[in-house]
Amino acid sequence: MGFHIVKRDICPLWKRCCFYLAAIVAALFIGALVLLAIGVDPLEYYYQMFTMGMVGNRIAYKTVMNYLRDFVPLALTSVALSLAFKMRFWNIGGEGQFIIGSITASAVAFLLGPSLPMWLTVILMCIFAMLAAGLYGLIAGFLKIRFGTNETLMTLMLNYVALYILYFIGETKESWNFFLQEGSLRPVFESFASLGSFPSIPIGDKFQLNICVILTLLIGVGIYVYLKYSKQGYEISVVGDSMGTAHYAGMKVKRIILRTVFLSAALIGLAAAFKVGTVGVLSTSITNDVGWTGIIVAWLAQLSTPMIFVVAALICVLQTGSITAAATFSKVDSSFANMLQGAILFLILAAEFLVRFKIVRVKKGEKTNE
Amino acid sequence: MNKAEVITSFIHNIIVFNIPLLYGTVGEIMVEKSGSLNLGVEGTMAVGAIFGYIVGCYANSLGVGILTAFLAGALCGLLFALLTVSLQANQNITGLTLTTFGLGVYFFVGNGVKATGWPVMGDYSSIQNGFADIDIPLLSDIPIIGKGLFSHNLLVYLGIIIAIAAWWYLKHTAPGLRLRSIGENPAAADSVGINVKLMKYLHICLGCGIMGIGGYYMSLNMSGSFNSSCWINGYGWIAVALVIFANWNPALAIIGTFVFGFFNTLRVSGGSLAAAFPEVFGWLAHIPTQLYQALPFIITAIVLVVTSIKNKRGSSGLPAALGLNYYREER
Numbered sequence: 001m002g003f004h005i006v007k008r009d010i011c012p013l014w015k016r017c018c019f020y021l022a023a024i025v026a027a028l029f030i031g032a033l034v035l036l037a038i039g040v041d042p043l044e045y046y047y048q049m050f051t052m053g054m055v056g057n058r059i060a061y062k063t064v065m066n067y068l069r070d071f072v073p074l075a076l077t078s079v080a081l082s083l084a085f086k087m088r089f090w091n092i093g094g095e096g097q098f099i100i101g102s103i104t105a106s107a108v109a110f111l112l113g114p115s116l117p118m119w120l121t122v123i124l125m126c127i128f129a130m131l132a133a134g135l136y137g138l139i140a141g142f143l144k145i146r147f148g149t150n151e152t153l154m155t156l157m158l159n160y161v162a163l164y165i166l167y168f169i170g171e172t173k174e175s176w177n178f179f180l181q182e183g184s185l186r187p188v189f190e191s192f193a194s195l196g197s198f199p200s201i202p203i204g205d206k207f208q209l210n211i212c213v214i215l216t217l218l219i220g221v222g223i224y225v226y227l228k229y230s231k232q233g234y235e236i237s238v239v240g241d242s243m244g245t246a247h248y249a250g251m252k253v254k255r256i257i258l259r260t261v262f263l264s265a266a267l268i269g270l271a272a273a274f275k276v277g278t279v280g281v282l283s284t285s286i287t288n289d290v291g292w293t294g295i296i297v298a299w300l301a302q303l304s305t306p307m308i309f310v311v312a313a314l315i316c317v318l319q320t321g322s323i324t325a326a327a328t329f330s331k332v333d334s335s336f337a338n339m340l341q342g343a344i345l346f347l348i349l350a351a352e353f354l355v356r357f358k359i360v361r362v363k364k365g366e367k368t369n370e
Numbered sequence: 371m372n373k374a375e376v377i378t379s380f381i382h383n384i385i386v387f388n389i390p391l392l393y394g395t396v397g398e399i400m401v402e403k404s405g406s407l408n409l410g411v412e413g414t415m416a417v418g419a420i421f422g423y424i425v426g427c428y429a430n431s432l433g434v435g436i437l438t439a440f441l442a443g444a445l446c447g448l449l450f451a452l453l454t455v456s457l458q459a460n461q462n463i464t465g466l467t468l469t470t471f472g473l474g475v476y477f478f479v480g481n482g483v484k485a486t487g488w489p490v491m492g493d494y495s496s497i498q499n500g501f502a503d504i505d506i507p508l509l510s511d512i513p514i515i516g517k518g519l520f521s522h523n524l525l526v527y528l529g530i531i532i533a534i535a536a537w538w539y540l541k542h543t544a545p546g547l548r549l550r551s552i553g554e555n556p557a558a559a560d561s562v563g564i565n566v567k568l569m570k571y572l573h574i575c576l577g578c579g580i581m582g583i584g585g586y587y588m589s590l591n592m593s594g595s596f597n598s599s600c601w602i603n604g605y606g607w608i609a610v611a612l613v614i615f616a617n618w619n620p621a622l623a624i625i626g627t628f629v630f631g632f633f634n635t636l637r638v639s640g641g642s643l644a645a646a647f648p649e650v651f652g653w654l655a656h657i658p659t660q661l662y663q664a665l666p667f668i669i670t671a672i673v674l675v676v677t678s679i680k681n682k683r684g685s686s687g688l689p690a691a692l693g694l695n696y697y698r699e700e701r
Contacts, residue, residue, distance in 0.1 A: 038482060090462055092409075149678040152407070152462060152693070157611060157671040160604075164664035172658060292466060299463045331485065335477035342471025346449065349459035349467070356458065 004362045011355045019354050023347035031340045040329055048328055049321035061207040067320050069278055070288065072212045073098070073271040075312040077294035079223050080267030082303040086227065087240045087260050093140060093155025094291030096162035097265045101133035101272030103166060106192060106282045110178050113195025121196040122277055129273035130266040136162070137265020138258065145254045159291065170284050179282060193280025212274040217309075219267070224305040236260055296345055315341065374514050376646040380639050381518025386591065387638070388631030389529045390415070390602075393584025394609030395616060395623040396533045400577030401447070402613060403540060404570045405553040405691040408450055409465030411581055412606025413472020418443040418582025419601050420476045423589040427489035432500030432524070435586055443582020446472060447575040455570045458695050473600060480596050491594035500524060501590050525587045530624060532580060537621035549573055553689030556696035566696060581606070611670035614677065618687030630666045637662035 032042035052067065054060040077094050084091040091097075105125040113121045139158060143149035169179050173187045181190045200208035227233040235256045239246045246253050271290070276282060297315055301307035322337030394411050401408045408414075418439040426435020450468055453459040483489075491497060501523045509520040540546040551559040552566055560566045588601045612630060616623040636643075637659045644655040677686045 092462065092466075143675055143678070147675060147678040149675055150688075152409075153610070153614060153674055154671060156409075156607070157667045157674065160607065160667040161664050161671070164660040164667075167663070168658050168660040171660065292470070295466055296463065296470070299460065331482070333478050333481040335474045335481070338470050338474025339478055340474075342467050342474055345463075345467045346453065346471070349453050349464060350457050352459065353457035 004360045005357050006360050008356060008358050016355050019351040020348055023351040024344055027340060027344040027347045030343055031336070034336075034339075035332065038331055040331055045325055045329055045332060048325040050317060052317060052321045053324035053328070061204075063320070063324070065208060065210075067316060068210065068213050069275075070320060071313060071316045072210070072216045072278070073275045073288070074290045074293060074297065074316060075309055076216050076219065076271035076274065077268050077290045078297040078301070078308045078312050079220055079305060080264045080271065081294050082298040082301070082305065082308060083223070083227070083236065083260055083267070084264040085298055086303050087236045087257065089141070089144070089257065089261060089264075090152040091137065091140070091155055091261065091264055092152050092291075092295065093137060093158050093265070094268055094294050095287050095289070096155065096159035096291070097133040097137050097268040098272045098275075098287045098291050099159075099162040099166050100136045101129040101269030102276045102282060102286045103169065104132035104269070105129040105196075105273040105276045106179060109192040109196035109276075110190075113192060118196065119199075122198055125196050125277055126270055126273045129269040131269070133269025133272065134262040134266030137261050137268070141258050141261030145257055166282075166284055166286070170282070189282045191281040196277055197280055198274065198277045210278055212278055216274070219270075220305055220309055223267075227305065232256075232259070296341070300345065300348060373646050376639075376642055378514055378518045380635060380643060381515060382521070383639055384628055384631040384635045385519070385522060385526060388627050388634055389526050390584040390588045390591070390605050391609055391612055391630060392529045392533055392623060392627040393587060394581050394606055395612040395627065396529075396536050396620045397443075397577040397580035397582075397584065398609055398613045399540075399616070399618055399620050399623065400536060400573050400580065402618060402692055403549055403553045403689055404573040404577075405556060405689050405694065405696070406450070406454060406570065406574055407461050407465065407693040408447075408468070408574070408578070409462060409610065410446065410450060410468025410472065410578075410606075411609050412602055412604070413469035413476075414443050414446040414578045414581045415472075415585035415588065415602045415606045415609075416476035416600055417446050417472045417585070418579075419585030419589040420479050422582065422586030423594055424479070424483055424489060426497060426586070427491070427494050427594070430494045430496050432497050435497065435590075436525075436528075436583055439582040439586035440579040441582070443585070444575040444579035446582070447578025448571075450578065451571045451574040454695060455567055455574070458697060461693055461695065469606070476600055476602075484596055488596055489594070491590070497590070525583070525590070529584075529587070533620045533624050536580075537619065540620065545569075550689070553691055556691055560696075560698065570696075581609075584609075608666050611666055614688075615666075615670050615673050617677065618689065630669075633662045633665045 028046065032046075035042040035045055052063050054063050057063065077098065081091055081094055105128065108125045108128045109121060112124060116124070136158065137155075140149070140151045140154040143154060144151045169177065170189060171187050173180060179189060181188045198211050200210045201214075203209050227236065235246070235251055238249065238251065239253055239256050239260075243253055246256070268291070272286075275286065275288075279286075293315060297308060297311045301311040318337045318341055322332075322340075323334045326332060326334040326336075394415055397414075398408065398411055421442040422435045422439025425438040426432065429435070446468060450464055453464045454461050503521045503523055504527075506520040510516045512520070540550060548559065548564050549569055552564065552569055556566050584605075585602060588605065592601050608630060612623060612626045615630070616626040636654065636657075640651075640654040640657070640659075640662070643651045644653075677688065680686055
């Protein structure tokens with residue numbers, strides 16, 4: 001008797017869901033053990049975390065608004081990254097593209113905001129952020145098709161170049177630097193909320209629904225249709241499956257790569273414009289790590305656009321919830337969310353093995369047909 | 371400080387503050403030569419740092435600290451190997467998750483211990499003494515450069531020894547050759563009877579263990595003061611960059627560490643250089659520090675492009691199968 005690992009052709013959806021659910025439950029269980037070990041009731045903690053402390057809270061609407069403010073950039077960035085990943089182009093540069101986008105959007109608000117109506121400023125912020133981030137992403141795309149430069153490592157380097165550009169802007173007190181407050185002695189980012197902010201739709205008497213939420217959902221639908229039903233979307237998946245096939249079928253592979261990388265990076269730029277146009281001020285931690293988390297979200301969702309929204313929503317619950325719970329449980333640091341997120345992902349990666357492969361028993365001397 | 375002292379301390383700082391890069395880089399070279407791209411260096415170093423420091427302090431022994439850091443790092447490597455080698459998970463995702471997870475563990479454990487009483491390095495004499503500078507006889511007496519180059523703590527020497535040993539191992543031993551062949555073409559290596567899985571497991575764990583020691587070094591160099599920013603603070607990512615700069619060669623990694631370290635040190639000590647030599651280095655005071663911080667990444671990006679152009683002629687150390695999982699049935 002021995003064991004043999006064979007690739008599965010297809011795994012039924014219910015089975016897949018079971019595997020993933022089991023992975024999440026197992027991760028929560030491991031988390032519970034850690035919580036028990038430090039003397040915290042895991043049920044109470046998880047309750048606080050998953051409800052984000054909203055039950056019996058009079059300012060719950062604020063929690064929802066803060067939650068959506070984090071959700072929009074994460075969901076949009078993940079969707080954007082999934083475009084490139086579908087083509088097997090490893091855009092790890094979400095952080096950098098997001099930063100370039102947010103710097104550009106802020107610059108537009110500062111320079112054009114005073115002389116233009118708000119609605120026009122906001123539109124221009126989006127357009128320029130998309131252009132700048134898209135071009136920044138194109139650097140890696142161009143090098144990839146021209147010289148075969150490894151895009152994973154290249155986009156990784158460009159993340160840090162962008163980050164230090166942001167630090168430079170945020171830490172240099174000079175007369176040309178319009179990003180900073182004029183009056184203060186120490187370098188502090190100036191707010192541009194009065195120059196370029198996205199409008200909100202009031203729902204009920206207190207809750208304000210930011211228009212970015214609606215736009216993000218619409219873009220999500222658009223990308224879903226684009227990937228599933230358009231010719232360009234089809235080309236992306238063919239290039240991702242096999243460049244040789246795409247070439248043989250007469251597709252202009254290089255053009256497809258450049259176009260998709262630009263679109264992917266430009267959407268991340270748009271996510272950045274949404275973010276700065278909502279919070280109204282730049283900061284050195286403006287990305288909130290969405291470039292990194294977005295990669296994980298896109299992968300967890302297996303690059304399916306609707307699933308990305310679900311996963312992004314859940315990850316945001318983890319992150320927002322752990323911060324709320326940390327206020328109640330002083331023993332549990334909010335970094336618990338990162339650990340839990342890591343554990344969930346590790347176990348899902350392991351579960352994915354069971355989705356892609358199956359373990360077959362073979363008797364000695366017997367041959368498998370697969 | 372007089373002018374000679376400024377130069378001496380500048381050289382000294384290049385080495386002292388940047389040796390963690392060497393550990394991270396040599397560790398990552400080990401991992402990458404087996405064909406695995408581990409983007410979890412930052413997380414692995416953080417895990418090694420926090421466990422190495424705390425356990426080392428409780429045991430009041432530098433040796434225990436080094437060993438713990440190595441084991442903690444190797445455990446991260448084991449996790450990575452289990453997922454990517456045995457369970458065929460995507461390496462980029464696994465590595466990035468390892469970083470998220472590792473930083474989570476770092477802050478969770480660190481803040482947990484801090485709540486009950488943080489071990490202060492100064493209270494542990496044998497760690498304090500073990501981390502003190504050791505003069506190399508004769509060489510350290512050379513004026514100006516002697517104290518800068520040849521008077522360092524034990525872990526600096528250990529790092530250099532590990533780098534040279536790794537270079538020798540990869541270049542001149544039979545297992546090293548086998549390892550490189552796996553990184554180039556695992557199917558071919560498998561067909562000549564090399565145990566690909568075992569070799570990958572071993573070297574991923576070994577490499578990650580070395581990164582863990584680098585993290586421990588970082589904690590000691592910061593005198594173990596724990597606050598809101600991580601001890602590793604991006605060094606893991608610079609190490610990923612340095613691997614490329616060093617062309618996957620551990621001996622070149624030593625030089626690369628000093629080149630990157632030079633810019634790092636200019637950021638910190640550029641001001642004192644400018645003050646000591648206003649005519650020669652006065653301009654240094656006007657360069658934004660962020661440029662120094664970005665330079666390692668800019669240089670690496672350029673090196674990456676140059677190597678990819680050269681790669682068409684086959685002179686790069688980039689393992690051909692880097693980042694691809696090996697599944698035997700698809701051979």
